[in-house]
Amino acid sequence: MFRNQIRAAREEGFTLIELLIVIVVLGILAGIVVFGVSTFRHDAQVAACKADVKTVSVASDAYNAKNGSFATAIPGTAT
Numbered sequence: 001m002f003r004n005q006i007r008a009a010r011e012e013g014f015t016l017i018e019l020l021i022v023i024v025v026l027g028i029l030a031g032i033v034v035f036g037v038s039t040f041r042h043d044a045q046v047a048a049c050k051a052d053v054k055t056v057s058v059a060s061d062a063y064n065a066k067n068g069s070f071a072t073a074i075p076g077t078a079t
Contacts, residue, residue, distance in 0.1 A: 064070050 060070060
């Protein structure tokens with residue numbers, strides 16, 4: 001009777017090896033996520049820069065259409 005209780009108590013928890021394996025797998029997954037996010041951040045910065053260039057281009061074309069020439073200086077600033 002006493003041996004069955006000891007055996008049952010031993011089989012309830014996780015072993016150290018099982019816990020270490022889980023921790024290693026979670027660490028690998030966390031590393032994959034961190035590197036993936038940094039790639040997305042770089043792609044987002046490139047897309048934002050391209051959008052800014054397009055906005056400036058459209059504004060320049062609108063100025064040209066309204067005034068008949070492209071701006072050589074920003075109005076209101078010293079040349």
